[in-house]
Amino acid sequence: MKFLKTLFGFGPDPREDLVPLYIAIVHIAREPAWYAELGVPDTLDGRFDMVAAILSLVQVRIEAEGAPGRSAGTYLTEVFIDDMEGQVRQIGIGDVLVGKHLGKMVAAMGGRLTAYREAIADPAALEAALVRNIWRGEPGPDARPAVVAERLRAISARLGTTAWGDVLAGRIG
Known part of the structure; x- marks a missing residue:
């Protein structure tokens, strides 16, 4: 019976379990200090x-968790895509163009994941990746990419010592 409920869309959506984690991610990303103190542009692109x-x-x-993290990583990405779809619709992008915008956003996310995964252990490489992605290669006079890199490395270190159950529950702040 459970199989039929899931097959026909009546079963629980496993992505729902990752929503608290995604909310925690957005909460950290929207902390005013990133924008007011560190010069991250407080724009759609900067917030993205x-x-x-x-x-x-x-x-x-999540990747460091190995096999238990695979589905969580996939579901978290799907929650991100669902949120981005809602965001582009909210700013007035019509149905015809939503897919195109989402495709660009997912590609951008993939590029950033690759860049940050490779650069997180190297402060200079992370700073360069941040300048390239957040400031599009041209940090303004208020931009503090070295401090942003330092804070992201601190978040990464905290995540590395956070219990798996706490990560899944969104207790990452």
């Missing part, structure tokens, strides 16, 4: 880039 940065760190932590 901070969500992508924090989400990337969490995905790296």
Whole structure:
């Protein structure tokens, strides 16, 4: 019976278990200090880039969990995509263009995940990746990419010592 409920869409959605984690990611990414003190642009792109940065760190932590993390990583990505779809619709992107915008956002997220995964252990490489992604290669006078990199490395270190159950529950702050 459970199989039939799941088959026909009546079963629980496993992505729902990852919503608290995603909310925690967005909460960290929207902390005012990133924007007011560290010069991250408080724009749609800047906010996307901070969500992508924090989400990337969490995905790296999930990957470190091995097999138990595989489905969690997939479901978390799906929650991210669902949120981004809602965001592009909210800003007025019509049905015809939603898929195109989502495709670009998912590709951007994938690129950032790769860049941050490779750079997290090297402060200079992480700073360069942040300048390239957050500031599009041109940090303004208020930008503090070295401090952003330092704070992201601290978040990554905390994630590395956070129990798996706490990560899944969104207790990452």
